Amino acid sequence: MRDTVFERSAPDPRVGAAALASSELKPFWLEGLAAPRFASYSGSASFDLAVVGAGYTGLWTALQAKERDPSLRVAVLEGRRVGWAASGRNGGFCEATLTHGEVNGRTRFPGEYEQLARLGHENLDEIGATVARLGLDCEFERTGSLAVAVEDYQVDELREAHNGTTEIFFDADGMRGQLVSPTYLAGLWSTRETAMVNPGKLAAELARACVEAGVEIFENSPVRGMDSELPNSPVYLALDQGFVQADRVALATNAFPSLLKRFRLHTVPVYDYVLMTEPLTDAQLASIGWNNRQGVADTANQFHYYRLSADNRILWGGYDAIYHYGGRIRKAYDDRPESFARLASHFFTTFPQLEGIRFSHRWAGVIDTSSRFCAFFGLARQGRVAYAAGFTGLGVAASRFAANVMLDRLAGETTERTELEMVRSMPLPFPPEPAAYAGVQASRWALDRADHNGGSRNLLLRSLDAVGLGFDS
Numbered sequence: 001m002r003d004t005v006f007e008r009s010a011p012d013p014r015v016g017a018a019a020l021a022s023s024e025l026k027p028f029w030l031e032g033l034a035a036p037r038f039a040s041y042s043g044s045a046s047f048d049l050a051v052v053g054a055g056y057t058g059l060w061t062a063l064q065a066k067e068r069d070p071s072l073r074v075a076v077l078e079g080r081r082v083g084w085a086a087s088g089r090n091g092g093f094c095e096a097t098l099t100h101g102e103v104n105g106r107t108r109f110p111g112e113y114e115q116l117a118r119l120g121h122e123n124l125d126e127i128g129a130t131v132a133r134l135g136l137d138c139e140f141e142r143t144g145s146l147a148v149a150v151e152d153y154q155v156d157e158l159r160e161a162h163n164g165t166t167e168i169f170f171d172a173d174g175m176r177g178q179l180v181s182p183t184y185l186a187g188l189w190s191t192r193e194t195a196m197v198n199p200g201k202l203a204a205e206l207a208r209a210c211v212e213a214g215v216e217i218f219e220n221s222p223v224r225g226m227d228s229e230l231p232n233s234p235v236y237l238a239l240d241q242g243f244v245q246a247d248r249v250a251l252a253t254n255a256f257p258s259l260l261k262r263f264r265l266h267t268v269p270v271y272d273y274v275l276m277t278e279p280l281t282d283a284q285l286a287s288i289g290w291n292n293r294q295g296v297a298d299t300a301n302q303f304h305y306y307r308l309s310a311d312n313r314i315l316w317g318g319y320d321a322i323y324h325y326g327g328r329i330r331k332a333y334d335d336r337p338e339s340f341a342r343l344a345s346h347f348f349t350t351f352p353q354l355e356g357i358r359f360s361h362r363w364a365g366v367i368d369t370s371s372r373f374c375a376f377f378g379l380a381r382q383g384r385v386a387y388a389a390g391f392t393g394l395g396v397a398a399s400r401f402a403a404n405v406m407l408d409r410l411a412g413e414t415t416e417r418t419e420l421e422m423v424r425s426m427p428l429p430f431p432p433e434p435a436a437y438a439g440v441q442a443s444r445w446a447l448d449r450a451d452h453n454g455g456s457r458n459l460l461l462r463s464l465d466a467v468g469l470g471f472d473s
Helices: 013-020 056-068 102-108 113-134 152-160 199-213 261-266 282-288 337-350 398-410 435-451 459-466
Strands: 043-052 074-077 093-095 145-149 167-171 186-190 194-196 216-218 223-228 235-239 242-251 268-277 295-298 304-308 314-322 359-369 376-380 385-389
Touching: 013 337, 013 359, 043 056, 043 235, 056 074, 056 199, 056 398, 074 242, 093 113, 102 113, 113 194, 113 398, 145 152, 152 186, 199 216, 242 398, 261 385, 268 337, 268 435, 304 337, 314 337, 337 359, 376 398, 385 398
Parallel strands: 043 074, 043 242, 074 216, 145 295, 242 385
Antiparallel strands: 093 194, 145 186, 167 186, 223 235, 235 242, 268 314, 268 359, 295 304, 304 314, 376 385
C-alpha cells in the first residue's frame, strides 16, 4: 500500500481550517436564486399527466409532454420547492454519457454501447438547442471536460483514449497550458462530452418554461400515496389537502423512497459533499490558467470533480460518498466536518498557489445510486405509471433522456429508446439491511485500497465486477 498524492503532499491542516472558517452551510446555487414560488395543492382535480417531483427529471418530463401535445393537462407535484434537492445541489456537469462513462457502458451494455453513446450526444445537443430556443438563462457553456491523472498508473489510460480530434491528450508539460497544478501528470480533454450549467438556474428556468407551456406546478405538496382501482382506470394520488386523478403518472423522485414499494431496494441514497470558494482575483486565476473553463475530474475510484462558476469561483466536490444505515435521508447529514476538512486539504494539495483563499459555501446532496451506476426505467399499473431513477450522480443531462423514455412508454409507443436493452432491463436490487450497509462499507474500503495500490482491484472488487456490480469511475 502506498500514499496517494493527497497524503504525500498534504498541506498544514490549519490552511484548510482557515479557509473553511467563515463558510456557510448552504448550496451556493440556490442562494438568492430568482425563482418563482408556486402554491401548494388542495382540492381534487383531473389531469392527463401527473408528474411527482420537480427536479430535472420531473420538469423535463412535464415540459416535453406539453411540447408533444399542447392540449394535455399536466401537473407537477413537488414535496418542497422546485429544484431544492439534487437538481439544485450538484456540480453542474451536464454530461453526454447515459451510462456513467464509457467503461461502465461497455461493460454493462456491450452490444449497444455505440448506440447509447450516439443517443447521449444527441441528447446533450438537444439540451443546448432547447436552452437557445427557449432562452433559458442557466449559464450553459459547452466547455468539454478534463480527466486528469494524479498518479503514474492513471496516465496510460488517458493516453490510449487520445484521438486527436474530440479526445485530446496532454502530458504533464501540456497540462500546464490548460490548468496548472503540481499534481497533474497528464490529462485528457474530452471536447464534446460536457457542458457546464448553473444547476439552480437550470431548474428555475425549466420551471418557467413549463409554466409558459401551460404546466401547473404545485410546491409543498408531497404525494403520500398512490392507488388505482381497475385496469384502464385513472391513478389516484393522495396529498395532504386533497387528491389528484391522472390518466398517466411519471415518478421522478430521485433518491427519495418510491411510491412503488417493490422498487425501493433498487436505489440507495449516498451523500456527496461540496465546497465553493469565494471569487478568484485576476491574479489568482492567472496562477492556475484554466482559460478553456473545462469541468475537471481526476481518475481515481474516489475522485474529485471541480469547475469554475460564471463569477470565477471554484466548486470542489466528491471523494467521500457516505451511506447511512437504513438509507436514511436527514438534514443533519448535510454537515459532515470530516468530509469538508478532507476536501479542503485535497483542494490545497491540488492548488497550493491559492493558499489564503476562503470557501464561502459548503453543502451536501443525496445521489440516487443504482447497482449498475446509471439510470433504470420501469412501468407499473398496467402501463399507467412510469418511473426512472438511479442516475448515480450523472443525471443533469441524462434526466432529459429519461423523461423521453417515460413519455414514450406512457404513450405506448415503440421507439429507438424503448427498444434499448438498457431501458428494458433492470439492475439488481440492493440487499436489505444490515447487508446493504455492510456491502456498501466493504466496497468503499476496497475502492480506497485500490486507490492506494496502483489501481489494483482486490478479490472483492473482482468478484463484484464478475457479477455485474463493479464500479469504475
